[in-house]
Amino acid sequence: MTRHSFDEMYAAPEQVREHYKKYAAWLAQQPPDIMAARKEEAEMIFRRVGITFAVYGDKDEEGAGTERLIPFDLIPRVIPADEWTVMEQGLAQRVTALNRFLHDIYHDQEILNAGLVPREQIEGNVQFRKEMLGVDVPGGVYSHIAGVDIVRAPVPGGQGEAQYYVLEDNLRVPSGVSYMLEDRKMMMRLFPSLFTQNRVAPVAHYPDLLLETLRAVSPAHTASPTVVVLTPGMYNSAYFEHAFLAQQMGVELVEGQDLFVKDGFVYMRTTRGPQRVDVIYRRVDDDFLDPSVFRSDSALGCAGLLDVYRKGNVTLCNAIGTGVADDKSIYPYVPKMIEFYLGEKPILHNVPTFMGRNPQDLKYILANLRDLVVKEVHGAGGYGMLVGPASTQAQIEDFRQAVLAKPDGYIAQPTLSLSTCPTYVKNGIAPRHIDLRPFVLSGKTVQTVPGGLTRVALKEGSLVVNSSQGGGTKDTWVLEP
């Protein structure tokens, strides 16, 4: 598979792409033992700083707990400025349309009335929250923080040319931004000279933009809103990120037990008594937010929260019910949304997608399982997925049965050969598949720090980049001209 991939650094063997030339020349001069020492240093620092994530039911190599490092690769992924400019516009366009879509389906449902998106696809979706119907959220923004997964792959049926595709929109509680920030910090610490030689666009102002975004959508009743980050707690896999963002923004990191509702407002319990909370950047899923409405067994949320939210006395970021727009069954309609709401041509491409609910598509899916990637429409994190070319006959048959049993529960896409980037592996440097997750902030305006988080599949040939499945990360450079 690797043979047909687009490599980010090499146009052909020995032929480095223009935007990688400076870096490649630098890399060629680095003694391997120095690079190995740097890699070790990076791991030591990550561990000391506690940049770890928890894997459920696992022990770390010390056998002492469940904290693991996400492998960090020393070779950056470099994006030329002109490519980034287009991508940035495409991201803003896409996320704006998705926010418009969310507002629409929870209000007048024009897009459903126009027949562009089948009504049952929305109303039958478990992520569609009826509680949000008719609720106005500040600025009409639903997904304040969106993580859009982008890959670069050859155009199917093309002459080998590659382009960027949006693989997935993450509009609920996308994570990974702390790795984007820490990877950059690490690179600057390990290789300061690289940053004097290359004009790498900075990313460190992300927490400031985030705070600006959160403050911009506060309820009308206050001029100086109290913002908090709501975490499920220190045993959550992304706890480091929650603590990190709260600290970087200088706001409190709260758990559900710290919050309570009284007289139509949300308060947190402090050593000096209750303090009102205006904006909650929540890193807790919808289902767990309010045990009095959603899952009653949830200890992670705050009873009565939804009620306060519907009254407009607190802002939740992201809003409740955004999951209906990033569902894999809705993904195929995003280009139409862009045209419908914005009257524009989509700048970023969707991957051609076959929907199991569509009889014509279903036939195609079942006949071509071996070549397709089949995804459960509600799956996430690399689970509930079949990568046809990399699967055994038995796995394919299992999926065939599953698809037949519930056709509308699946979509399928051609197996994209994700682009590769040179990466440190056991025996030196080898190409590994990567993706990109830029983080798009929507408040008064739509902003994206240059680049995003590059994830890399460390196993040879693997296309699964998720950290829960052994993926690593790379620093992502947008080179300024």
Add this chain to the structure above:
Amino acid sequence: MLSRTADHLFWMSRYTERAENTARMLDVNYQTSLLPQSVAVDQLGWEGMLRISELMTPYRDLHDQLNASDVMHFMVREETNPSSIVCCLKAARENARAVRGALTTEVWETINDTWLDLQRKLKGKEFERDPGKFFEWVKFRSHLSRGVAIGTMLQDEAFRFYRMATFLERADNTARLLDVKFHAVHSDFYGAASQLDQEYDIYHWIAILRSVSAFEVYRKVYRDVIAPERVAELLILRADMPRSLHASLKGVVGNLEQLANQASGETERFAGKLLSELQYGQIDEIMSFGLHTFLTQFLTRINQLGTRISQDFLLPA
């Protein structure tokens, strides 16, 4: 500040201090056990240490013998013993991790690094090879995290809770340390088993002084031979002796004043009263009252003070 944050800071601080004091206490016993005293006295020393920490029963559940290496193992690396150094440092680290946003990066990294280092040391059997050096290391890491906190943290509520908890734990630990001897021989002073042991009694007091880094201080203050009454006076009543009960209580009260809220008036009075007794107390009075009885009462009141602080500040209303 969030009540839960205050709670985590409070325990982070207490567990760090407790690990240090456990190391100090173990070190005294370890050094003393190197003296040519009778086996019986040696055993009494370790027994006293377990009793004063209220750990005799859990220890007996795991070990038949009472000897230096088993007790040290139990107090250092036994994971079922919540007061072992491993458990204290782990609890300190877990509490710090829960509020890492309320700490400076340096404080968090210091505490996390201590934990990671400890894993390496235990794996490498460094404690078994050289207990004295290991105890030094625990003390050093505690000094370091305290120094980093004082040197980098904003002096706000979080910092006050952090400091107050240190002093509260220290008051408790110093009182227990002074009482070790009593728990071994059921007498305040000259109750050792034989004539020879009585002569070694003096070494016990010297060891106690050393364990709280007060040996040189003693010489400087009294310019005299080591006498138990003076050791007790130094560690109970001297306001300028950093690990004394008086100094510790002063630390508690000073920070508590800064933290005062609507609910805490009675707790401030309680703490202030305890402090004033140390301020105006005399060692002769305490001795005639009975050192052990005095310390027992003191420990009960420190415990009550901790509970009150919890109720006023830490438990969500």
